[in-house]
Amino acid sequence: MDFDPTEEQVAVRELTATVVASRDSTAPKWPDTELWSALASASLLGIALPEDVGGSGLGLVEFGCVLTECGRGLARVPVLFSTVAALAIDRFGSEAQRRAWLPGVVDGSRILTVGIDAAERTARPAASRDGEGWTLNGVLSSVPWAEQADRILFAADTADGPVLVLVDPRADGVETTAQDTTNGEPAATVTLTGVAVASDDVVVDADRDHFALQWVWQRIVAGSSAMLLGVCEGALHLTANYTNEREQFGRVIATFQAVKVHAGEAFIDTEAIRVTTLQALWRLDRGLSAEREISIAKFWASEGSARVTGTAQRLHGGIGVALDYPVHRYLLWAKNTELRLGSAQWHLGRLGELLGSAS
Template identity: 40%
Template sequence: MDFSFSSDQEELRGLANRVLTDRCTMEHLKEIEDAGGIDLALWRELADLGIVGIGMPEADGGAGLGFAEVAIVLEEVGRTVAQVPAMPVMGMAAPFLSEYAPAHLAGLASGERIVTVALHELVGDVHTPYLSAAGGTLTGVKTNVPFGTVADGFIVSAADGLYYVDAKASGVTVERQDATDGIPDAKVTFNGAAAEKLAGIDALDRLIEYGQTSQSLIMAGVTAKAVEIMSDYVKERVQFERQIATFQAVAQRAADCRIDSDAIKLTAWGAAMRLNDGLPAGENAASAKYWASEGGARVVRACTHLHGGVGVDRDYPLHRYYLWAKKQELFLGGTTQSLLHLGKLLADTPV
């Protein structure tokens, strides 16, 4: 069985990699961070190239391709730590809206609009929201909303289902939250805000599956690049007149990093291809999220450790990958929550 990408998919990967690598130099990333943390100019450039809409319907300005193509882009975003809303827009909102509310896809492929997801509450688990919905309005608070400060609309989880809320609607208040990776999240308060119900509560799990898989794909890119940076360093760093890569302890720990990084990629792509084929992906997404959280943390810690003091230099590239890994580790639930959810899925599966 051939698991290789098609020539068109390889061309897409090459295009995304070239554009993101050329733009996302460490100097540019720092400039964007100092200017607010979100690179909307790069996002519009990706949209002009057709990359943002790669998985969106042709009727809405997209290319009409599948989630596999979206996955390719997400992995490259992770490799370059590009400060663009690829995960919430391409990985979550677009596939969900394509199925439940195509009218709200307008302007997403062109980069003119950004729709994000508001799933985390101040306490509790993302799988069991408590936000109140009554009479076509929402009341409550969502926290750590990705790219919420620049969003035009929100897909919001409530106790009885999923809703769409316009960011400019009366009763919506958006507050910036500074995040670990330098890209701001938002705390969004809904005070009787007008909301359109998109789907029942059963659809929430599918939206989270897309989110966990998208995170894991980004983490696959983050950890792969971190391992590359570490590998180059230990092959060049000389101690006791030898490259430190020749020391057994260093080599073993570097090998563990590669194993974890490959496991993240394998599980992420396993979940991505089930989503691409329209198959149930709950267990696969939860497994991928576990590896992204647990394995991702191990990789960036080890890579930092193997660099010695250089690893904690904020101007050294590896530090940015460490911060990205920490952010992705916790969004939509960390290691323990992922395992608990996976255990519940397995326990509920008939034998």
């Protein structure tokens, strides 16, 4: 693939960067409703959704550009999960579901999220047939933005394979319990007790070969890697500026050999995340097999972001622990996303399984 961005991709990144930079990343509010509205006004929330529902009709690489700038600017908005849920509805849902949900996602009036964990940290909820719909029972922890979302896209197990359904977090039988996260991003444990899901809210019925489940999972993981790329870029940029201004022994510390070595290693990690993430998104965009590339990208994103943000913290010295200085927030964001959607070790193990099955 060609790793050079197109003019369109450059424009998307620059526009997103401008919108995100207009907001104060230190504000504690989740979600940042003003930034959410600004992203919608700039037609960035529907960047990868089709034009017939108000989107821009671009691809996952362009969506990755938006996510990277949101990560770089520590944007407190649910753009990753809301967009991936919308993409799933567009790909697998009915025309009625598309018309009911996608225009609202594009204009920012609707928030969707995804309650799917294919890394198997917890068991999926169970679904039993109830007429043309389903009844759900089970518990899923760490569902991002569960209490803020209008609908949660859940995968629930049946004897014939998982079903993908839309659940109202305020429906009867649904209980959400807020959880604390490393960077403050909203998440909750969702308990489903006899939750009735009508046929109108069934996106995929009996996914026997797990195709739809993997389709959604792969896009969340690749998008998560794109956000971690932005987190690393932001931390590295802040560190470069600081080390080129901070003086010690009559010289800026960026000229010290040890600082150069650590900063250079952080730059290499960031570039590795960039190329592996771009390859994964590019293959998904073209309908090519990308299971291996997605795990490679998430491995680098999880491992690399921990090293990059840790290095940034250390190269700032004492000021790095000051809460009124922004560098620590990049470390918290990296830690929050490092283990979510499969840790580096989980994806390394998955790569081993894929290599073993191919031999």
